[in-house]
Amino acid sequence: MERTLVLVKPDALQRGLVGEIVARFERKGLKLAGMKLMNLTDATLDEHYSHLKDKPFFPGLKSFMRTTPVVALCLEGVEAVEAVRGLCGVTNARRAAPGTIRGDMGMSNQCNLVHASDSLETAQAEVKRFFRDDELLSYASASDHTVYADDERK
Numbered sequence: 001m002e003r004t005l006v007l008v009k010p011d012a013l014q015r016g017l018v019g020e021i022v023a024r025f026e027r028k029g030l031k032l033a034g035m036k037l038m039n040l041t042d043a044t045l046d047e048h049y050s051h052l053k054d055k056p057f058f059p060g061l062k063s064f065m066r067t068t069p070v071v072a073l074c075l076e077g078v079e080a081v082e083a084v085r086g087l088c089g090v091t092n093a094r095r096a097a098p099g100t101i102r103g104d105m106g107m108s109n110q111c112n113l114v115h116a117s118d119s120l121e122t123a124q125a126e127v128k129r130f131f132r133d134d135e136l137l138s139y140a141s142a143s144d145h146t147v148y149a150d151d152e153r154k
């Protein structure tokens with residue numbers, strides 16, 4: 001099983017959309033391995049968005065991400081990284097497909113409701129960045145055997 005990181009961003013928190021967003025991941029069949037409300041520090045954001053540090057929107061992005069706490073989720077599933085990115089939709093919410101979180105709930109390129117890891121390698125680093133080992137839980141769920149066929153679970 002893969003694990004991936006999602007951040008429910010401050011715009012979603014302020015708009016009261018946290019529950020709706022978490023529900024979409026649950027309904028898809030992804031399993032919650034970690035979940036917490038947290039304030040992001042400047043240092044964490046510098047690291048998390050280091051690939052964007054030369055972009056003109058970087059200072060604005062950092063200050064947006066510190067407006068309120070965010071909800072960090074670690075989601076588990078077969079090919080979870082790709083599945084979660086698909087549920088989120090493309091970066092610019094105005095252009096995101098209907099049916100996706102960004103497509104259904106957003107109109108902004110920056111205030112686009114969610115962050116999701118973009119590759120397995122990134123996911124491993126990002127889960128570590130936001131969760132300690134003892135904050136990630138493995139447990140059996142009644143749906144484990146209905147969400148996947150036996151030969152799909154790995």
Ligand code: UDP
Binds near residue numbers: 057090111115118
């Ligand atoms: N972003 C922005 N302006 C842009 C592009 C991106 O403010 O022109 C913000 C937006 O919140 C986005 C984040 O920077 O989610 C990270 O950008 P990335 O290209 O990694 O997009 P994502 O992986 O979130 O779709």
Ligand code: MG
Binds near residue numbers: 116118
């Ligand atoms: Mg990204």
